[in-house]
Amino acid sequence: MEDKLTRMKSLAERVSACSACQLHLSRKKSVPGEGNIETRIMLIGEGPGMNENETGRPFVGQAGNFLNELLGAAKLKRSDVFITNVVKCRPPANRDPLPEELMACNQYLEEQIQLIDPLIIVTLGRYSMGRFFPLQRISSIHGQATWINDRYIVPMFHPAAALHQPNLRDIVLRDFAKIPQYLQEALAAAEKAVSEEADTDADASQSPTSSQDNGVQLSLF
Ligand code: SF4
Structure with a gap:
C-alpha cells in the first residue's frame, strides 16, 4: 500500500490536472494544500486568492x-498543521465558490481528511464551516468545538474577514487561543476510546458466553 506522503503527492498531481469544474479554466496554479501530514490539526479555508x-x-x-x-496565539507554527481549502483553484475575481464547484472539489478534501485523520479541523470562513454545519451562522458558533465523527470541528472567522473588519481581529485571536485546550480534550477522548476498545476486546476474549455464542454461530453453518 502506498504511504501517506506518496498518496498526498498523487492527490496534488491529480488536482493540478483536474478539470472537474469550471475553475480550472482560470487557474494559473492549483493550490492543493501544504503542511504536516502527520498533524493532529487541519485548517480548511475557502479558496485560493490572487x-x-x-x-x-x-x-x-x-x-x-x-x-x-493566529497560529502563534495557539502556540503553533505552520509546520505543525496542514492547511488546505474547500476549492483548490481560484474563483475568478475572488468570487464565492459556487455549489457545483464545492461539490466537484469535495472529493479531494474528503481524501485529505481521510489521509491525515486529524483530531481537530478548524474551518476558516463560511464555506468550509458550511461543509460541517450547513444550517448555522458563523457569528453564532465561531470558536466552539463540536465532536463529530471522532474529531473536533471548530469554525473560525476567515483571517481575511478579520483584516477587513478590525472588530473581528481580537475575536479570532481569542478563538485560536482555545485550540491547545481543545487539542488536550480531543487527545484525552481519543485515548479513552482506545482504552475502552481494548477493555471490550479483552472482555470478549475471556467471556465463556462469547465462546458459547461462537459455538452456536458455528453450529448454524
Ligand atoms: S476547483 Fe477542484 S474540482 Fe474544480 S478544477 Fe480545481 S481541483 Fe478540480
Whole structure:
C-alpha cells in the first residue's frame, strides 16, 4: 500500500490536472494544500486568492501573515498543521465558490481528511464551516468545538474577514487561543476510546458466553 506522503503527492498531481469544474479554466496554479501530514490539526479555508493562484501555496500574502499570527496565539507554527481549502483553484475575481464547484472539489478534501485523520479541523470562513454545519451562522458558533465523527470541528472567522473588519481581529485571536485546550480534550477522548476498545476486546476474549455464542454461530453453518 502506498504511504501517506506518496498518496498526498498523487492527490496534488491529480488536482493540478483536474478539470472537474469550471475553475480550472482560470487557474494559473492549483493550490492543493501544504503542511504536516502527520498533524493532529487541519485548517480548511475557502479558496485560493490572487497570491495563492500565482504561487500554488495556501494562505500567502496579508491573510497568510495574519494566519501565522493566529497560529502563534495557539502556540503553533505552520509546520505543525496542514492547511488546505474547500476549492483548490481560484474563483475568478475572488468570487464565492459556487455549489457545483464545492461539490466537484469535495472529493479531494474528503481524501485529505481521510489521509491525515486529524483530531481537530478548524474551518476558516463560511464555506468550509458550511461543509460541517450547513444550517448555522458563523457569528453564532465561531470558536466552539463540536465532536463529530471522532474529531473536533471548530469554525473560525476567515483571517481575511478579520483584516477587513478590525472588530473581528481580537475575536479570532481569542478563538485560536482555545485550540491547545481543545487539542488536550480531543487527545484525552481519543485515548479513552482506545482504552475502552481494548477493555471490550479483552472482555470478549475471556467471556465463556462469547465462546458459547461462537459455538452456536458455528453450529448454524
Ligand atoms: S476547483 Fe477542484 S474540482 Fe474544480 S478544477 Fe480545481 S481541483 Fe478540480
